[in-house]
Amino acid sequence: MAYLYYMKKLVFSIACALLVQTAWAQKDVLQFDENNKYVCYQVIEKPGMSMDSLYTRALQFAGYFAPKRTEKSKVPGSVTLKDNFVIYGSALLSKKEAGQVSYKLNIDTKDGKYRYNFGEFVFKPYKINRYGSMAVQPGVEIPLEKMWTKYSVKDTDTYLDQIGAFCKASSAKLVHYMDRVQVLRKQEEVVKKVATDKW
Numbered sequence: 001m002a003y004l005y006y007m008k009k010l011v012f013s014i015a016c017a018l019l020v021q022t023a024w025a026q027k028d029v030l031q032f033d034e035n036n037k038y039v040c041y042q043v044i045e046k047p048g049m050s051m052d053s054l055y056t057r058a059l060q061f062a063g064y065f066a067p068k069r070t071e072k073s074k075v076p077g078s079v080t081l082k083d084n085f086v087i088y089g090s091a092l093l094s095k096k097e098a099g100q101v102s103y104k105l106n107i108d109t110k111d112g113k114y115r116y117n118f119g120e121f122v123f124k125p126y127k128i129n130r131y132g133s134m135a136v137q138p139g140v141e142i143p144l145e146k147m148w149t150k151y152s153v154k155d156t157d158t159y160l161d162q163i164g165a166f167c168k169a170s171s172a173k174l175v176h177y178m179d180r181v182q183v184l185r186k187q188e189e190v191v192k193k194v195a196t197d198k199w
Contacts, residue, residue, distance in 0.1 A: 037143075041118075042171065043113060050111055054114045055077045058114065065081065086099070086100050088162065100136060103120060105170075
């Protein structure tokens with residue numbers, strides 16, 4: 001029976017190592033751009049596809065992802081989307097809404113390739129309002145790059161992990177949507193009609 005004790009310890013330690021590795025992997029999705037701002041950026045090659053078809057798919061994705069928040073850019077082949085999502089604080093036994101993060105998603109298309117860029121992350125902390133529900137604190141907006149000045153390292157890492165996980169999941173949805181094969185309608189065959197009254 002003693003071997004079961006050691007086996008449980010081994011399985012538990014492997015599971016913990018995998019969870020820690022997964023959490024670190026989420027934060028690696030975010031990078032710094034040339035302006036020292038956090039972004040999630042990627043260029044994807046789509047040989048043989050025109051700019052128009054990629055742009056149409058990008059518009060359809062934006063309408064599906066955040067229908068009321070999509071803007072058509074003045075630049076041809078570009079789609080801009082502004083939205084936000086809720087992140088949670090690190091509590092021991094329960095989840096607590098810490099605030100919302102607003103972001104901007106740009107999708108640019110060219111012949112044979114497209115790129116997406118999640119950026120302009122701004123954290124807006126929540127506070128309990130007079131009705132007992134969580135609401136955004138008015139006038140408090142913290143750029144993601146300056147989170148460590150306002151919050152502890154543990155909280156900042158928790159928030160960055162959640163933002164990285166959101167970007168990773170949203171990027172996967174975007175790539176899947178852009179990779180869809182268009183279903184072309186078959187032309188209906190013309191049915192030959194025979195006039196039976198003339199014989």
